[in-house]
Amino acid sequence: GENVEQHPSTLSVQEGDSAVIKCTYSDSASNYFPWYKQELGKGPQLIIDIRSNVGEKKDQRIAVTLNKTAKHFSLHITETQPEDSAVYFCAASRGSGNTGKLIFGQGTTLQVKP
Amino acid sequence: DAMVIQNPRYQVTQFGKPVTLSCSQTLNHNVMYWYQQKSSQAPKLLFHYYDKDFNNEADTPDNFQSRRPNTSFCFLDIRSPGLGDAAMYLCATSRDLAGVGNEQFFGPGTRLTVL
Numbered sequence: 001g002e003n004v005e006q007h008p009s010t011l012s013v014q015e016g017d018s019a020v021i022k023c024t025y026s027d028s029a030s031n032y033f034p035w036y037k038q039e040l041g042k043g044p045q046l047i048i049d050i051r052s053n054v055g056e057k058k059d060q061r062i063a064v065t066l067n068k069t070a071k072h073f074s075l076h077i078t079e080t081q082p083e084d085s086a087v088y089f090c091a092a093s094r095g096s097g098n099t100g101k102l103i104f105g106q107g108t109t110l111q112v113k114p
Numbered sequence: 115d116a117m118v119i120q121n122p123r124y125q126v127t128q129f130g131k132p133v134t135l136s137c138s139q140t141l142n143h144n145v146m147y148w149y150q151q152k153s154s155q156a157p158k159l160l161f162h163y164y165d166k167d168f169n170n171e172a173d174t175p176d177n178f179q180s181r182r183p184n185t186s187f188c189f190l191d192i193r194s195p196g197l198g199d200a201a202m203y204l205c206a207t208s209r210d211l212a213g214v215g216n217e218q219f220f221g222p223g224t225r226l227t228v229l
Contacts, residue, residue: 034217034218036220041222041223041225042222042223043118043120043204043206043220043221043222043223044157044204044220045220046217046218046219049217089156089157101159101162101211102159102218104156104157105156106155106156107154107155107156
């Protein structure tokens with residue numbers, strides 16, 4: 001069935017360094033790839049997403065890259081700050097229609113040390 | 115300014131005692147989802163409503179039911195909570211089924227404790 005693998009499960013970086021989280025998906029029909037940030041005790045918040053017709057998207061310190069051929073996508077956070085510490089989830093979706101549900105990765109706990 | 119509201123934020127119930135969790139949205143979205151999230155795990159989709167059409171996930175236990183009386187509100191009913199049902203329950207909405215241009219907005223969640 002549909003599956004999204006996410007690595008690493010935990011990531012610790014020094015403030016100011018970059019952080020990279022990688023995901024691989026199994027369903028070649030997936031065409032939408034959001035990333036969510038979840039802080040302790042809160043619901044996931046969408047931070048960036050990318051469509052399958054785009055290879056890279058950037059929003060200030062956050063960027064996402066997509067390699068459709070290899071079926072993997074990555075989240076890049078530059079100049080990390082302590083407030084970036086949270087659990088990050090990648091997800092994949094086929095898009096609208098009955099198969100439009102999100103398939104989540106297992107999550108990455110990011111710790112940014114001051 | 116809240117868009118997806120969940121009440122209560124914390125719910126304690128007894129083993130086997132029915133409990134209802136509430137979700138409301140101000141976005142007028144067509145789709146409302148219920149997820150279960152256990153500690154250190156990804157959210158797991160239980161079911162969703164597309165307008166009035168209910169769509170159950172194949173592995174969702176019968177113990178979990180849902181109601182959507184109108185566009186704005188959706189309820190999660192747990193008929194006989196077991197200890198294994200203790201989790202964070204997340205409600206989410208999207209304009210259409212998730213995908214290109216239809217991002218999912220999550221509520222803050224309800225933390226359910228079963229004694």
